[in-house]
Amino acid sequence: MHHLTTKTLSVGGVPIGGGTRIKIQSMTTTKTSDVEKTLAQIADLKGVGADFVRLAIADEGDAFALKEVREKCQIPLVADIHFSPKLAVLAMENGADKIRINPGNIGGEQEIRYVADCIKAHKIPVRVGSNTGSIEKGFLEKYGRSAEALVESALYNVGILEKFGVQDIVISVKASDVKMTVNAYMGIAERVQYPLHLGVTEAGTFTSGTVKSAVGIGSLLLRGIGDTIRVSLTDDPVKEIWIGQEILRACGLDEAYVDVVACPTCGRCEWESRALAEKVTEFVRPYKKKAKIAVMGCVVNGPGEGKDADLGIAGGKDCCLLFKKGEIYKKIAAQDAEEEFFKEIRLLLDGE
Helix, strand or coil: CCCCCCEEEEEEEEEEECCCCCCCEEEEECCCHHHHHHHHHHHHHHHCCEEEEHHHECCHHHHHHHHHHHCCCCCCCEEECCCCCHHHHHHHHCCCCEECCCCHHHHCCCHHHHHHHHHHCCCCEEEEEEEECCHHHHHEEEECCHHHHHHHHHHHHHHHHHCCCCCEEEEEEEECCHHHHHHHHHCCCCCCCCCCCCCCCCCCHHHHHHHHHHHHHHHHHHHCCEEEEECCCCHHHHHHHHHHCCCCHHHHCCCCCCEEEEEECCCCCCCCCCHHHHHHHHHHCCCCEEEEEECCCCCCCCCCCCCCCCCCEEEEECCCEEEEEEEEEEEEEEHHHHHHHHHHHHHHHCCC
């Protein structure tokens, strides 16, 4: 898979674009001025693998609190600002590593230049985001709510920043409609070399949001498009990072993880393989190690279907078989299966 070449930018010392690893981000749901809660949520997001964390800067209290948040956490912070050039500048002055704005709602040329000058002075990137709720009126009238309108609106706003000398720009063109999102990103990827931030906006609650994001983000990544991603879920933001990682892994863009494969089960399954598969998946989540573990429902096909797994288990009513690379090496009683399998997993991953 060829990754389209984009410009390399730095967000708090972390590179994006230029063929570097795809970065994952999420956004806090706390009030930024509540520093204690905000730091706790940032720690949770960093702990599960977030590369950046975005914060809402809704008022001066949030902007000034950003300084303390910046001083007390070790992850790049992106300030999300709308409608106020003053808040954009305050966020940068208080330590934002990157800002997200829509020039179309910041004000006229004087206000945009005020923000642009500060971006250049602090030497940080800016994300210009257009979505179906913020398309410039002229493009909306010309193209309607469409991929073309998203692309033209984003390029128009990028042009305004370029006019004032801003060069470190990231672009997003999101819609809640998956097909429109994909078409918009494909369209803009042909016209710019700025890094692209991918996402399906307002994707929804966990199940529907995960499916929409996987289809939209995944199809773009498989085309070599995209440099950062955010899975937008109406749920705990930690889950956004989990799903983002799974999307990257499914696209073959992250190999340093433990892949847990499990069969869907059928009438031949006579033990709780589903419950074990879920426990194994949670247990291995923190590991940054290439390995494959199989949890199979029956002994009929289990070792064969999991032939390439480093370690696997296949169950029956009274006993389970453990296998490595498809070769059975141990038979254990069903009631001991979970304990014994986890011993083998620890041995595989930790060498214990």
